[in-house]
Amino acid sequence: MxxxxxxxxxxxxxxxQVGWLINYVRELEREKDALEESCERKDAEYAFQMGKMRASIAHLLPRFDALHxxxxxxxxxLHAVLTQRGSVRDREEQRQSALTDTINSTGGGTADETAH
Structure with missing residues (x-):
């Protein structure tokens, strides 16, 4: 006996012990399922965020291209403005030089003095 x-x-x-092992395996399966669901949610969130980022980039690219x-x-x-300023300065210097030459050829003095 x-x-x-x-x-x-x-x-x-x-x-x-077998019952404990069966419960432990079931618990592990639930954790695995929860992790898979979490991964799926994170994958979906990642895909959503990537889509938003791609849309933002696509929206900004034309603006960037226009700005560029x-x-x-x-x-x-800038070159055109500086060249234009240079030519204006050159014309002003030529005008001053011609005025000085005119004054000198008419006997000197200022333009006001020669007018009197």
């Missing part, structure tokens, strides 16, 4: 009790006790212990085009024209415009 003692052997039967010991065998029965051993069987109960094994069943308890305007900025690329600045050196030429």
């Amino acid at each position: 003692l052997r039967l009790d010991t065998a029965y006790q051993g069987r109960l212990e094994l069943e308890a 085009e305007k900025v690329s024209r600045i050196p030429g415009m």
Whole structure:
């Protein structure tokens, strides 16, 4: 009888361990499922954020291209302005030189003095 009790006790212990293992495996499966759902949500959120970022970039690219085009024209415009200022300065110097030559050829003095 003692052997039967010991065998029965051993069987109960094994069943308890198997039950614990089954519960542990189920718990691990639930955790795995929760992690998979979390990963799917994060993947969906990542895809959503990437879509928003791509849309923002697509929206900003034409503005950037237009701004780049305007900025690329600045050196030429600056050169034109400086060249124009230089030619205006040159014309002013030529006018002053011609006025001085006229004054000197009419006997000196200022333009007001020669007018009197």
